[in-house]
Amino acid sequence: MTDATAPDLPMDLPGRGKSLYDETDRTRRRNAAERRFRVYGLIAISIGIASLIALLVSILGNGLPAFKQTYIVMDVTLSEDVLDKEGNRNRDDIAKVMTFGYAPLIRAAAQDLVRNLETGADTDVAGLTDAMIGDMISREAPGQLRRFVLANPDLIGTTQSFEFLANGRIDGYFKGRVTMESAAIDGNVTPEQLLAADKLEASGALVTRFNWQFLTAPDASDQRPEAAGLGVAILGSVYMMLVVLVLALPIGVSASIYLEEFAPKNRITDIIEVNISNLAAVPSIVFGILGLAVFINYAHLPQSAPIVGGLVLTLMTLPTIIISTRAALKSVPPSIKDAALGVGASKMQTVFHHVLPLAMPGILTGAILGLAQALGETAPLLLIGMVAFVRDYPGVPPEGFFDPSTALPVQVYNWTQRSDPAFFERASGAIIVLLVFLVVMNLVAIILRRRFERRW
């Protein structure tokens, strides 16, 4: 209602222009402020995008070579004198010859290969000694040969063609990591070896191809970076994610549903809510100490086992899942709940028939983001022993959950600690694998959200 007796405001208020076409000072300042703000925003976004690109370029540049590997193809004579002195092809007898015994066979084969190339009387490789030629092959090769012979004892006495890993330095030469100049001052490789490698490549005996072993092989010692792979780490990470998924999702979702829909609102639930939010901010290494104290020292679960890692990561992921699930449940409009209650659905029917399906995209997104966070977590795993050097694959679950293994981020950490530059390349490659996992998980989250999203 208007009060007719109130006086009108004066027409010439300060800050009001005469004509709509004139921009007043105040408007000009406001517009300028808005333009400045937009520029700040653009700058911020550009910095973000630039750092992301720099990061990706650096990681891809360093890590992509890890997916290629140099191999040397050669014929090895599986001499019976060395491998099976009894001549009875008995597996136990053959197994008595250790890897050490196979090394001379490979050395001899390598020398044959390289010396035969030299028939062109090239003087560049004059200084190439037999030992140097032998060192061009990876120290992984004797092990590979022994496994082959133990699997095929009948082939002893024949000559077989093998594809052995080249030594890490030779491999580095073809990836640009090692040059003639650096080789001249490097105690582990000589320019003569590199020249010989060039010749091998020209003759087709040295090939570079995609390195499946990087994804499947276990870790290798400091001396054999060319043989190191992520197999155990990937398995360990997958096992841990299974444990986290199986534990964190049901526990987190039921806790959220109870807190959001059923729990009475009182001081106790308030305290619980505040503490769940606090837990999400606890540094992850604290969870590692907790895991060490509770799961290993008190519950006597094995060290380095995916089950312990999974339990620790579950604890760490729970707050994230609970918070996102509660947000998803809250976002379901109350009118839907009213409608369900109005037709006589019980509280539980309302939640499970209507609220939960509508909240599902949010819940799944939160769960997958929680999993992604857990996948990249390193610190707590260091404390429960997953940083160990593990060469044996964990078994098939459920027993496999208790076998020692490592995890992807820990493997990255582990490799960056080693001195050989080949491991630096491997670490970057492992980061790429980790990133691919994370991107895939986020994609799944996005697809699920799109798919289940419904309007009301």
Place this chain on the structure above:
Amino acid sequence: MNDMRISERHVRTDQIKFSGRGVRVFYGETEAIKGVDVDIEDKTVTAFIGPSGCGKSTFLRCLNRMNDTIDICRVQGKITLDGEDIYDRKVDPVQLRAKVGMVFQKPNPFPKSIYDNIAYGPRIHGLARTKADLDVIVETSLRRAALWDEVKDRLAEPGTGLSGGQQQRLCIARAIATAPEVLLMDEPCSALDPIATAQVEELIDDLRKSYSVVIVTHSMQQAARVSQKTAFFHLGHMVEFGATSDIFTKPKDPRTESYITGRIG
């Protein structure tokens, strides 16, 4: 539409369906309903009118215990349905709500198919043994809600895709699909245009043959058109309750008169 057509009809004095005695409702410390006595008859449309915040919706929600979902809400006094105290310890609100259906202010169909919207109530209450039974219930409910002809060819489409008026009729169909005895309507037409409102009002009058209908409305014309009994609420009190024609033509209380003539509210 003839404005006074409906209310001029004979008010049947059937048996009492709902009966409230000394009903007081508290939200925490605030007293929202301050002692209401009311008798709601069967096969009658009863309208609750009153200014905003007077407690009419609160009282309506007491009748099917929807207020139970609000933690700080307390109800005192006695409300009986067919002589049985609905706030008795032995009463399960779920069973009560199956007998007392509700339609809300904003149309709120489930984000499911039209068919599933109607079939949900009968399913959870086990009202249909076979798919054929369920089909019959769905068709009957949609026909009663005057929606069948409009949606019979697209029962599988989402209920949220209908127009506002259709959605509200869908909600009414959903409410009557559980064969309730009383239908509570909380401002069912406030989000609808006049044409949809007219359709819903006709529907309400039609539903009166089978159910007792309680409707909260802000529109006095609507109350006059559809109801046989009217209760006027003001500041948590029920000021006046009687035949609609009496309330609108010769109100006893000066507050009622002020409200219906537009001086308070």
